[in-house]
Amino acid sequence: MKIALMNEFSQAAKNPIVLEQLNDVAAEQGHQVFNVGMDGDNDHRLTYIHLGIMAGLLLNSKAVDFVISGCGTGQGALMSLNAHPGVVCGYCIDPSDAYLFAQINNGNALSLAFAKGFGWGAELNCRYIFEKAFTGEKGQGYPPERKESQVQNAGILNGVKAAMCKDYMEGLKALDQELVKTAVTGERFQACFFEYAQDQALQDYVRSLLDG
Numbered sequence: 143m144k145i146a147l148m149n150e151f152s153q154a155a156k157n158p159i160v161l162e163q164l165n166d167v168a169a170e171q172g173h174q175v176f177n178v179g180m181d182g183d184n185d186h187r188l189t190y191i192h193l194g195i196m197a198g199l200l201l202n203s204k205a206v207d208f209v210i211s212g213c214g215t216g217q218g219a220l221m222s223l224n225a226h227p228g229v230v231c232g233y234c235i236d237p238s239d240a241y242l243f244a245q246i247n248n249g250n251a252l253s254l255a256f257a258k259g260f261g262w263g264a265e266l267n268c269r270y271i272f273e274k275a276f277t278g279e280k281g282q283g284y285p286p287e288r289k290e291s292q293v294q295n296a297g298i299l300n301g302v303k304a305a306m307c308k309d310y311m312e313g314l315k316a317l318d319q320e321l322v323k324t325a326v327t328g329e330r331f332q333a334c335f336f337e338y339a340q341d342q343a344l345q346d347y348v349r350s351l352l353d354g
């Protein structure tokens with residue numbers, strides 16, 4: 143599985159701590175990690191708004207399979223990612239959130255709080271979250287006997303979101319194009335997107351923004 147990690151400006155300095163934990167868990171489980179957001183305070187500035195745009199492009203183009211995002215509280219990134227079609231983001235502050243999200247909601251992104259509650263042992267909490275998020279088969283229900291109803295409702299919610307969101311490209315073009323351009327300007331984002339995106343129209347759109 144390809145996993146993108148994206149940090150915004152307010153907690154960018156913590157990116158190396160989170161990345162180390164994610165890389166360790168991914169290596170144990172055979173996943174590939176792409177660090178596409180800010181990697182420190184002096185990097186290309188991104189807010190949680192940009193993270194939503196980036197997650198939408200990476201997931202809808204199938205460049206990656208899963209996104210780990212977050213901000214100070216985790217709430218801004220959560221709302222921003224869920225504003226985009228094809229992105230189903232859960233709020234995750236401890237490993238049981240990660241496990242229950244995988245088993246019940248079975249989405250493709252998590253938003254973590256990198257300021258609130260990020261104290262002593264926070265790197266361990268990150269590691270255990272990643273272990274629970276990426277270990278084992280997803281969508282098995284919790285408790286297991288509730289699987290049928292939980293899988294059904296997750297599917298219905300995906301259908302509701304698809305119906306409400308309509309055309310993704312139209313939505314992207316309705317955004318402030320400077321906002322989108324800033325979201326796609328990072329070198330590590332571009333390396334991941336242009337190498338692995340499987341949607342030519344999305345690739346052409348991002349290229350046109352960068353060339354414009």
Ligand SMILES: O=C(CO)[C@H](O)[C@H](O)COP(=O)(O)O
Pocket residue numbers: 150152153190213214215216217218219
């Ligand atoms: O948690 C967040 C949004 O939910 C942001 O990371 C936080 O609000 C950033 O704060 P500031 O603009 O004061 O640096």
